[in-house]
Amino acid sequence: MTGKANFTPDEWARVVGSPMVASMAITAADPSGLWGLLKESMSGGWALLEVKQDAGANPLAKAVAEDMTNADVRTSAREAMQARFKGAQLSDLKARAIDELRGVSSLLDSKAPDEAAGFKRWLQTVAQRAAEAGTEGGFLGFGGVVVSDAERATLVEIMTALGQGTTA
Template sequence: MAIKASFGADEWKLILGSPLLAGMAVTLAEPNGLWGVFKESLASGRALLSARSDADAGEIAKAIVADMESSEGRGEARESLRAELAGKTPADAKQNILAMLTRVAQIVDAKAPTEAPAFKTWLSHVAETVAEASSEGGFMGFGGTQVSAAEKATLTDVAKALSAA
């Protein structure tokens, strides 16, 4: 896609991983056991793929989806995230993720200003989808809160990171 050419290789790797970052920030806010993490991971993937058919998804989101459909694109996204987050505590990883999302917003604002608002809205939607994927505090998937206070706070943090550019 033409929009991808607007960014340097390292910038694109960071942008490519940004939907994963947005979802991981929410998951790290309040991990809800293996099943909850699994449901949130699936939600992140579904939110990513929904951009393919979403008329409101911008060119950047569609370019990310196109790259993520290849094993090379998925590998690039995973490797860049692994390099940034390996060995970090969940709290430190969350702070790193928010800093990386701020950097993504700055890059997109500078290099694709007309695409930036739609892209940042889409990233926020990815985070919200992950937050809503698994109830917190219930028993075996029953009861609990759809979006916990910690997740709501993280959604606010993600929104701030994306608008901080």
């Protein structure tokens, strides 16, 4: 089983941060105000909790979720994300997130070939849930759409970056 021991500390911080990066790409694609931002952010946390409790979950995703309970790991992941996204404008954020997911995908292919495909599918699920978390457009949550065109396009970009095809 592939886990934390297969990665350097910097690589592991990138893997641990990847669910947050997937959610960030969706949020940056179509910012939906404070309430939408909160919903989209919380969806990533719920995905971590669910995978942690799922006995049949991808072992690497489960290891990431378990390790997120460690304050040192959370700090390392946060610092790695801050370094990668430092100075990014909102217009650059999505592109940087997609590039980071592409890098994590390559890292997974080389360091965790047995769990890579399942972990990437899980990252897609995290992104999909972020996209579905908040209603886009409308007024006070009424009359909007669940997944905007910009979010749908970003989901395709994420799938492509993760080497998972382009069916959304």
